[in-house]
Amino acid sequence: MKISIVKYSLLAFLFIASFNIQAQDEVASAKTKGKTETLELQVSGVCGMCETRIETAVYDLKGVKSVRWDQDSGKLTTIVKKNKVTKQQIADAVAAVGHSSELAKAKKEAYDELPGCCKYDDGVQKHGKKDGHGHK
Structure with a gap:
């Protein structure tokens, strides 16, 4: 009997705690x-x-909260502080390290410095995550 009371008390505590955590997430959001x-x-x-x-x-850009580039689609998704970072600034930063975007072409010097396996304009096919090439 005591075990059942303890078990139900623990379940009730966990149930209440989960609502508290959810509420905190909603406040932060x-x-x-x-x-x-x-x-x-x-x-x-x-x-x-x-x-x-x-x-x-x-x-490296000030104001960037999160960034994710999808190899398959080529889409770069960036979460930034509002009015702190522009798409053009992102495009310029990417171009400076050798990668072209819809808004800025890669700097030639930066593109030339890319490893051979990264030279997307020279006919290199997408590789890495799926074919075991796996460098990162």
């Missing part, structure tokens, strides 16, 4: 709502090394 925006940009690249280089260049 409400505080940041309207303070960030999502910017999307098509960026050329072919592998995990490209992904790391692209994401690192964008993370």
Whole structure:
């Protein structure tokens, strides 16, 4: 009998705690709502090394909260503080490390410095995550 009381008490505690955590998440979300925006940009690249280089260049911009480049689609999704970072700034940062986008062509010098496996304009096919090439 005592075990059942303890078990039900523990379940009740966990149930209440889960609502408290959810409420805290909603409050945190409400505080940041309207303070960030999502910017999307098509960026050329072919592998995990490209992904790391692209994401690192964008993370270095002040005001960037989150960045993710999808190798398959080439879409770069960046969450930034509202009115702190523009799509053009993101495109320029990516171009400076050798990757072209819809808004800025890669700097020739930066493109020439890319490893051979990352030279997307030279006919290199997408590789890395799926074929076991796997460098990052």
